[in-house]
Amino acid sequence: MTTTYSLHKITHPGHFGFCPDDYSRFKFGDDAVAEKFGTSLAEGFIEHHLKGQEVPQFVVVSSPYSFIPTATFAMKNYFVFHLNRWLAAHGHPVLQETKVHRTITYKEDYGELDAEQRLKLIGNDSFHIDRQFLTGKKVIFLDDIKITGGHERMILKMVDAYDLSNDVYLLYYAELQNKSIHPNIENHLNYHFVKSIFHLEKIIQGEHFFINTRIVKYILNYDFDSFCIFLQNQTDKFVNLLYNMALGNGYHTIEVYQKNLNFIKNYLFNRKHKSIQHGN
Template sequence: MSSVYSLHKITGVDAFTFNPADYSRFKFGDGHIAESFGHALANGFLEQHSNELRGGKQLVILPSPYFAIPTASYAMAAAFKKTINRYLAINRLPVAEEAKVHRYKTYSLDYGELDADSRLNLILNDKYYLDSHFLKGKLLIFIDDIKITGSHELVIRNLLKQFSLEEETAYFLYFAQLDHEHIHPRIENELNYYFVKSIHDLSVIIASGNFKVNTRIVKYILNAEFTAFERFITRQTAAFREQLADLAISNGYHEMEEYKNNFLHLLTITHQNTQIWLSTYKKDNAQTLTSPNLP
């Protein structure tokens, strides 16, 4: 059995019951907004589904799939879990567990720019995994920030069947959902970049005091025009640059041609400032790439 809940419905291109600038900041790592979204989603969900939670079944919260770097919804799911756990504890119910939808492929394309068919074709080429032994017999809550075409939800539903979990109670929760079939899916991209118009807008979010790095941020920075990237990255702390380089490597972005120039420059200045070195890396059947400023 499965059910879908969304806190907000998008019924028009300008019909938002939430602040689109806040949503854009959330997508690019504003932890304060992620927390407020997560708490609001949990409270809205409890208003409609608290009776189902009182059955005493073990809850498991699963943020949207990711490989090594979490998505923006991971921070929102963490805040959701806090609010849900307070409710469960007060009612002397088992507190929620957390699990991961493992994803084994990543890409450089901006998902929000694609139409419905392109989205589906892209994610169907990914590989996913669920720990069926851990999830069996539990109430599953899948959390994502927005539902536009339902492609990701379809992937999860297929995964539940693949891992013999289709009989488990599952909820698909979204902060917002597109509720008008004639609105183009690119509205997601418009929301994503409502506040962030250039790489330099990220500095405000990074300095906000509760910055949560995610895969969108890493890709956006590495894909920036080189002059803008160079100016932006030199203004960041050494710790931020080191974290960015390590995260890029963990998700395989160092092997993507689109990110090559910015990544090598990042390695150069990271080496100079922290003495952490990575002089070369190889792609299968490709020429070794070397930063000229590294030994």
Template sequence: MKDVYALHSIVDDVQFPFDPADYSRFKFGDGAVAGAYGTALAEGFIAAYGDRLSENDQLVVLPSPYTSIPTASYHMTTAFVKVLNRYLCIRGYMPAVTAKIHRYKTYSIDYGALDMESRKALIINDRYHLDKEFLAGKTLIFTDDIRITGSHELIIRNLLKKFELNNNAYFLYYAQLQNQDVHPNIENKLNYYSIHSLQSLETVIGAPSFLFNTRVVKYMLHAPFAAYKELLMKQTPQFLQELADCCISNSYHQMEEYRDNANFLFDHLQKIIPSWQSICKKEKEPILNYQNSLLA
């Protein structure tokens, strides 16, 4: 049994069953919207499938694949698991646990702007890994924010076959495109509905609920330098360090599209935070800028 469930259905590219402005902010790190989406998805899943669950059913929830920086749907999934586990606890069932689909490749191309064939061509060489021993015999719940062409779902289904995991599984989405006449770049329209510049991003990253994800990190690192610099100078040292750590963890500083903005960030951190100076200097040598340091 492998069921697909979507809380909302998209049938055209004009009217949406949810606020597209909220969705756009969610994709760029609005943790409050992520929490609301995860809660709503859990409540919908429980209403549709709660009577199928049993005390002997160990659930494992796996958000969409990522390398190091989580996706927006990861943060949605965090809220989903909390609500699901409250339901399971009340009935005396085992709580759901989480696991990761390990992804070993990242790219700078905006996936949401592509058609189906381009999506398949882009991700065909991606490498993924599942912990077969841990997942064996458990019911798997794969979560994502939106299903447009089903390309990622197909990859996961093939991955299950590769690892010989014949588990019962659910593929859950906050929304699903149900009209094949609508171009897949509808996803791009939703992603950038309310976030279309660094200026429009400021309200999201300045909110207490802001959570870093891959999209917002890449968007900042790929922005025009003048606007990027202006935005960075308004942020706290804690924010800048977290941005830098995200950049390093996904090796974005080694990608041509992001290198200049990443270098500026590292150089700036060396100037304002002593610990970054010690990271970037050689023993018994003067502090160097990032481009000439051991991190280069």
């Protein structure tokens, strides 16, 4: 059995049911918004699918990633925290978690593409999951937004390939239900607050920041001169984190990222060299 649930249904290009600026900040690492989104999604799921029911062992799976987590991963954390409190209070087993591994990373901005382009882009990707761990459990696949259903089709393709017999829930914070709206509405949401690299500073330098794939790719792909100015305004802690995440996802092998990555590498080397010179 496959069940789909979305908290917000988008039927009009100007009305979303949530704040577009919040969504944009969430996509670029604002963990406070991730908490708000994850908590409200858990509340909706409890109300519509769990209240008054016998609740079995659930396993939660965030959207697929390789090394750097997605924005959805941060939302998943708070979904789990809130739902576990309800499950424990009502004598149900708390959630378990596992991961869908993916094999391909791409430089394209998924939110800009139409349905055909999206399917073509991710069609060569492959997803992998621990089938044995899922035996006898219901599985919740969590994602932030459903636009064309391309990622959902890849998830269900994996379910078929692994011959999973589990009941599956596909959960989204929001879903585009009006198919007359172009899929690039996702890009409108993604960049509603983040208009340039310098808008990231309020997120990165705030109290609640959680690095994710989107922000790393965005920074590495940015205009070099602006990127250099931006980077020199950041803490060493953030620059090191950015570099480590980029290497972990293999971004040093992608040509369009190499110029900015080499600048980060040299920047960190020079900072370390100066620190040694001054006896720190």
